[in-house]
Amino acid sequence: MSELRERGEATPEVTWFCGYTPVEILEAAGLDHRRATGVAEDAEDADAYLHPSLCPYVRSCLAEGLRLPPGHHHAVFVNACDALRRLYDAWSYLFPESFVYLMDLPRGSSPREVEILTDEMKRLAEKLEERFATQVTQEAVIEASRRREERRQIYLRHAPKLSGVEKVKTSLALQSSQPEIDPPKDEERTSGARVPVALVGNILNPNGILRALEQAGAQVVILDVCNGDRPFLASAALEADDDPYRALATAYLRRHHCARMQGWQGRTKDLIERLRKARAAGLIYVTLKFCDPYIYEFPLLEKVLEEEGVKTLRLESDYLDAHVGQVVTRVEAFLEMLSRGSRG
Amino acid sequence: MRDEGENGKTLLEALKSRFLHRLSPQLMRSRMLWETVEILSRSPLYKTRWKADRISLNAFVRMTRDAYLGRRPVVWCNLLVPSELVHGSGCLPFYPEMASAVIASAGLASRFLDRAGEAGFSPDACSYHRCLLGAALEDLLPRPHAFISVNYPCDSAVLSFRYLSHLYRVPHFALEVPLIRGEKRVEFVAAEMERVAHSLASLAGREGRELRKGLAEAIELSNQALKYHAELERLRRETDCLLDGKDVMGYVSVLAACMGTREGARFYQTLLEEVTERGRPGEGAKRIMWMHLKPWYKHSIFDTITAHGARIVCEEYTHPYWKAMDPRHPFVSLAQKTAGHFLVGEAERRIAHLQAMAVAYRVQGAIHFNHWGCRQSCGAAQTIRMRFQQRGIPVLVIEGDCVDERELQEGQILTRLEAFLESLRERE
Numbered sequence: 090m091s092e093l094r095e096r097g098e099a100t101p102e103v104t105w106f107c108g109y110t111p112v113e114i115l116e117a118a119g120l121d122h123r124r125a126t127g128v129a130e131d132a133e134d135a136d137a138y139l140h141p142s143l144c145p146y147v148r149s150c151l152a153e154g155l156r157l158p159p160g161h162h163h164a165v166f167v168n169a170c171d172a173l174r175r176l177y178d179a180w181s182y183l184f185p186e187s188f189v190y191l192m193d194l195p196r197g198s199s200p201r202e203v204e205i206l207t208d209e210m211k212r213l214a215e216k217l218e219e220r221f222a223t224q225v226t227q228e229a230v231i232e233a234s235r236r237r238e239e240r241r242q243i244y245l246r247h248a249p250k251l252s253g254v255e256k257v258k259t260s261l262a263l264q265s266s267q268p269e270i271d272p273p274k275d276e277e278r279t280s281g282a283r284v285p286v287a288l289v290g291n292i293l294n295p296n297g298i299l300r301a302l303e304q305a306g307a308q309v310v311i312l313d314v315c316n317g318d319r320p321f322l323a324s325a326a327l328e329a330d331d332d333p334y335r336a337l338a339t340a341y342l343r344r345h346h347c348a349r350m351q352g353w354q355g356r357t358k359d360l361i362e363r364l365r366k367a368r369a370a371g372l373i374y375v376t377l378k379f380c381d382p383y384i385y386e387f388p389l390l391e392k393v394l395e396e397e398g399v400k401t402l403r404l405e406s407d408y409l410d411a412h413v414g415q416v417v418t419r420v421e422a423f424l425e426m427l428s429r430g431s432r433g
Numbered sequence: 434m435r436d437e438g439e440n441g442k443t444l445l446e447a448l449k450s451r452f453l454h455r456l457s458p459q460l461m462r463s464r465m466l467w468e469t470v471e472i473l474s475r476s477p478l479y480k481t482r483w484k485a486d487r488i489s490l491n492a493f494v495r496m497t498r499d500a501y502l503g504r505r506p507v508v509w510c511n512l513l514v515p516s517e518l519v520h521g522s523g524c525l526p527f528y529p530e531m532a533s534a535v536i537a538s539a540g541l542a543s544r545f546l547d548r549a550g551e552a553g554f555s556p557d558a559c560s561y562h563r564c565l566l567g568a569a570l571e572d573l574l575p576r577p578h579a580f581i582s583v584n585y586p587c588d589s590a591v592l593s594f595r596y597l598s599h600l601y602r603v604p605h606f607a608l609e610v611p612l613i614r615g616e617k618r619v620e621f622v623a624a625e626m627e628r629v630a631h632s633l634a635s636l637a638g639r640e641g642r643e644l645r646k647g648l649a650e651a652i653e654l655s656n657q658a659l660k661y662h663a664e665l666e667r668l669r670r671e672t673d674c675l676l677d678g679k680d681v682m683g684y685v686s687v688l689a690a691c692m693g694t695r696e697g698a699r700f701y702q703t704l705l706e707e708v709t710e711r712g713r714p715g716e717g718a719k720r721i722m723w724m725h726l727k728p729w730y731k732h733s734i735f736d737t738i739t740a741h742g743a744r745i746v747c748e749e750y751t752h753p754y755w756k757a758m759d760p761r762h763p764f765v766s767l768a769q770k771t772a773g774h775f776l777v778g779e780a781e782r783r784i785a786h787l788q789a790m791a792v793a794y795r796v797q798g799a800i801h802f803n804h805w806g807c808r809q810s811c812g813a814a815q816t817i818r819m820r821f822q823q824r825g826i827p828v829l830v831i832e833g834d835c836v837d838e839r840e841l842q843e844g845q846i847l848t849r850l851e852a853f854l855e856s857l858r859e860r861e
């Protein structure tokens with residue numbers, strides 16, 4: 090049991106935003122944590138602090154932060170992109186009484202970069218200890234990594250049976266410290282003749298484009314997004330004799346990457362292999378607007394995929410996806426083309 | 434260079450009318466073109482605002498010619514890559530973001546922006562990068578032998594250079610400045626810079642000793658430029674100075690690409706001498722600070738500022754923020770220069786820097802130009818506005834695009850700008 094719980098104090102909750110947040114350390118500090126989903130309907134509330142050309146996830150998260158009651162603004166940010174760094178700035182300006190922390194994230198996995206991330210993780214642990222008068226022991230970090238691995242195994246067991254919408258919900262739930270997973274609902278299960286596709290992108294609103302494209306007949310066999318399969322693809326379980334911070338830093342920098350990281354060739358190669366294995370007929374690239382890592386990745390990825398004979402469709406989301414009906418026709422046409430291709 | 438020459442045309446216009454209809458990758462790499470450019474740029478018909486402008490013009494013509502004609506290995510860099518590193522390694526730095534500014538001032542940006550759009554780049558990305566991508570896709574820029582990006586001020590260069598390194602099939606050195614403070618940060622960046630310098634030196638065929646000598650020389654020259662530049666800024670802080678920020682912003686390319694060259698040092702020396710010589714305007718203009726960069730194409734924003742008795746006395750991007758470097762320790766020195774930039778890390782550093790500048794230059798109002806797609810800068814504009822206002826300095830935030838003139842709602846901007854300038858007058 091953590092010191093906080095032993096002292097009988099209410100467990101503070103820390104919000105986080107990027108999949109590279111070392112939640113093992115938050116758990117080892119005895120804190121609850123959850124990944125922010127943001128309030129897409131209220132993104133405009135962020136206008137007073139964040140420019141409308143920042144990604145709608147970041148803006149929705151600030152809108153959510155503005156609604157939270159005082160004392161609920163502890164947050165750990167990762168320096169993953171310009172938008173997240175600016176969210177950190179606005180958050181620390183608005184909620185100075187809370188624990189608001191920005192952690193760095195190298196882009197590569199060279200020994201020097203592992204060193205940097207190791208230091209960053211240690212520093213985060215020290216800051217948590219200071220702020221919450223608790224101790225982060227190495228054993229607790231290892232223990233937390235095992236709990237996380239259990240949650241990963243749950244995801245891997247469930248995912249093949251789930252629709253894309255359910256996968257996102259399950260993924261999100263399993264990324265927080267207190268996962269509450271509803272049993273998958275029958276009517277959402279994939280059934281009938283569907284076109285298997287891979288979905289690649291950043292963050293999806295489970296009730297937005299994703300739902301629409303499943304309704305249009307897509308069967309999402311790969312969900313390579315931040316709130317889908319990606320966080321669960323590689324294990325970061327630590328061994329008892331590991332130097333936990335170094336081992337964790339290495340695991341985080343070597344895992345399956347998002348578009349922001351270096352090693353783009355590796356990411357693409359890996360994606361193509363998974364595509365083949367899952368027999369995906371095509372790839373749908375769904376990204377939130379204004380997200381530079383994905384804006385700059387797409388033209389290159391599309392070219393490489395074309396050379397590999399993989400058809401792609403690009404869709405953009407404003408995270409709210411209120412006008413999603415407009416994309417259905419495009420999705421249907423794309424799926425139709427894919428199924429003609431597989432028949433021919 | 435804006436001043437008129439032959440038949441009332443500017444140099445850029447003269448070049449456009451002679452060559453635009455024949456613009457092609459071959460033309461850009463032809464000796465004939467560069468001979469003509471050199472002759473025209475030296476012609477007394479084209480007058481410059483300051484004598485120093487002639488020095489920077491000649492330097493850019495020489496460097497760009499050499500880059501196109503492949504006389505030295507060309508290294509594409511983003512703004513925070515210290516040019517001393519590249520010059521010292523025997524290569525030629527090329528700052529394609531600055532090339533976008535030149536393309537925009539020649540009124541040619543829309544063609545390349547559209548080209549980038551056709552290649553799949555969303556119009557939501559920064560137009561400096563979309564423009565350079567479009568020009569690169571048409572093979573109209575000097576072909577690179579390597580790329581260096583620094584992960585600040587923004588993500589754009591790291592990402593667009595990744596694409597371009599694939600396109601040109603040459604290496605991309607992605608330098609990372611970590612967030613950690615102090616010695617360790619500098620050590621890390623210095624080690625990375627050393628690694629990169631060795632790769633560049635081998636491209637240029639430089640030996641170890643030659644590399645050390647080249648870097649020491651580049652740093653000495655950069656220090657000389659800094660000395661004159663710092664003195665110039667002292668004048669601008671303490672007096673009503675003739676040098677207007679609207680022109681100084683154009684020197685961002687000198688500050689990026691010419692540090693570490695003789696011309697860089699001569700440029701600031703000559704500018705300082707002339708500014709001192711010409712004396713003060715003595716008009717008691719309202720003192721304005723400009724944040725982020727200016728739109729490079731034709732517009733009336735600056736004329737409006739001047740017409741309202743105001744003057745831009747300092748600008749964010751052309752401020753010499755770093756200290757003199759030690760030529761005996763080139764990598765540590767250059768790492769300190771890059772890592773010490775106020776745009777590295779949290780917005781708090783940028784804000785503290787800008788507030789200190791505002792006090793030092795006694796500014797009475799500030800303008801933040803929100804360049805569309807620049808997340809790092811626009812993302813902090815509102816916080817800057819609030820923080821400046823707490824100190825009693827009003828800030829006007831203008832929305833626009835530095836490169837794409839189709840995105841500038843000039844009428845709306847001028848109305849707001851005039852109201853802002855009026856309100857400054859009323860505060861007297």
Ligand code: SF4
Pocket residue numbers: 144145146147169170171172173291292349377379380381382
């Ligand atoms: S969606 Fe893109 S811009 Fe938004 S936080 Fe994620 S990486 Fe950053």
Ligand code: SF4
Pocket residue numbers: 530559560561562586587588589590804806807808809810
């Ligand atoms: S304008 Fe902003 S986004 Fe564009 S290159 Fe400059 S710093 Fe980067």
